[in-house]
Amino acid sequence: MNRANKAFNPVVIYAEVSQGFLPVLGATVIATIEKDGAEAVTLELLDNGTGADTMKDDGIYSRYFTSLQGTGRYRLKVNAHGRNITTRLSLKQNRALYIPGYRVNGKIHMNAPRPKFADKEIQVKLGSFSRISTSSLVVNTAGDSAPLYPPCEVTDLHARIENKTIVLSWTAPGGDFDNGKADHYIIKSSKNLLDLRNHFDRATSLNSSNLIPKEAGREESFKIKPENFIIENDTIIYFAIRAVDDTNLISEVSNIAQATWFIPPKALVPLDDDSDNGGANSTVIVAIVGLCVVVVCTIISSTLCVLQKQKRRLEIEKMQKHV
Template structure:
């Protein structure tokens, strides 16, 4: 069902035509209950070799799945070219269960080969996942939701680990849509100046070829390079380096309930200029409910972090249900460091047990993304101060990002695929709220006359998703008491403070009351947030404000009835001492000279 064979051929053709780098050796094995070698290793030099491999793709699928037979055949054709398997990479695609896969796990582990596993549909055997784990390969999951373009995305992310970044295929765009007859799928694709070589536009359909239009940034129509009616795909291969700017496409469906997809990829325009790249991942590959997970997307140009991009994660379950999360680089919630190019978010919206896939889309408009060129960000954890013998020793304020050290970037778009992850122990019964608001980590306080201004990033009802019910703000003259006995500290009236959605900027101004600690030199402030289920967050980082102590007239504070020696008298005394010392020194020098030369003749004029 789901026309998996045709989808597999579409993705494999995309992989062979565009993803595999020149110079790579590629072979092909088909397997069901047995394995058949369809092509020995061929070095990709031109389109001739690519076309030879395309002709080896399967045209029919039969029953049975023997993963071990397929891997054994793959090892066989590699050994005909190389004496060792170390470092060779095998892409294993299967949609069936195979209880015997575990029987060859030890041989796979000992081989030194890297196994990349693509699980097509929910029935692919979990034992094969372990093969990719133990060999350092990628584990990717693809659902049967065609409009999510998962199979093409999975093959597109399998660039060789040994290839130079300037040679790797970079996915610019990946979208899909189900349309009714004569409806349009319109959009734009941004080709920025860091990419453009070997640019490739791929369009697929399920029923009938749509009307396809592609315009370059100057509005010039592009001619379709190839239409593969049998595989239900067409593509544009842009010669040379594609023009920088906004490319516009229009796809008109010619059948009812038609599903169309478009995929765009390219390579670095210049080998000496690093392209902008996106890497997506989860914080772990397996998880047991209700433990939360974290989504990460790192955007770099070479080693330089890209700031200010709009980043969205799409997490799809085995049944095709998709959760959409906006990721942030704000140093709050799941994001550890602000402005380091790593965008993060908690994920807790588990819908079922099994595999989940991760896809990330990044976009930046003109003047919205910046890169730090001269001063790379310091990733050390900022510590506001420390305690020595019960006294606070403070550090300088956290340094802000200097806008003068950033360069505004042009617009760009990128799509990246992360490895699949597996979730277990999800209950089928309704459960109470299990997730509190995330800890506030960026609380800052500044004095304003007799008032204190607070700013922080809003947490959510479930970690950093949703909106909390209220904030509890407390102050103290002792940082230790506030940290260890938060509930006993003086509470600030927050009746007028209405929480905003998670990841919004919160501000609050209040007049501090009298704190009970004597001899306190600072007011320390901390926050806890409370959600609708009355779950409380951890105590925030502690902000501080120096207390203002008025200085009175010194004579009134310390009256002195006996003024004693005046300043003028003290000055005269010091001058007199200096003169006396000078006289004594001169006399001493004169006596020493007389003793040295008692008989020295004297000359007069």
């Protein structure tokens, strides 16, 4: 558990579950926080790469603790257990960021598709287990009132284009960091990445009034009909999002997602059956014409030979008469 020096600083509870040096995935990790004179608080720690968890599937299960009950010592007990059919032992794998393409002189060049591996190629099943660990935390708060926390930052915003519709997806933050749910979202777009990052409030706002935030940890999805965008080939649009809670506390700006409208070069279209038949008929016609030409040439040659022979015979007979 990380120490909190001020009331408004978030407290992060984390537990690393591993076998040797390899992370254990799919475990159920429950943290119980107790304080004298206060009710016990139970939290499920997550390894999903959002909220307090910085990296998905690294075996470190994390969660923000927002239910502080004033100054004092807090006792922590973490229970990690797994069943044979759900827990896996993850083998080491490359975590390098995959980039789908790059831009040179205004042209987009696509990289090869990211290789996909089946779970069985990078993970092995782990038997059932149960482990318990304990710790403690001393908190010094500035006052008796409970601190207010904003929603946590969205870190997995993703954008894609499907049938000229832009689809945004992300993991829902909570109303208090990664607990509860937000009140609403502020979604912005821009064709300039730096403008969106440095001047979020000035970017183009998207109407998300019909989008009702879900509980923290659930997947959100938002579709945009790009009537306001000129969708041309090689067009890149950037998106970012902030969450707002019911007390108007606002999260940090999310990661910036981009959607690229790219039309690949047209492939050669194979001829259909009718075209194939037409080509075959043309070949037959050419062959017939060629055969006719050969026959005509043969007849002409034969006729010339016969005439030459008759002419020579007449000349010989004429010479014999003079003799």
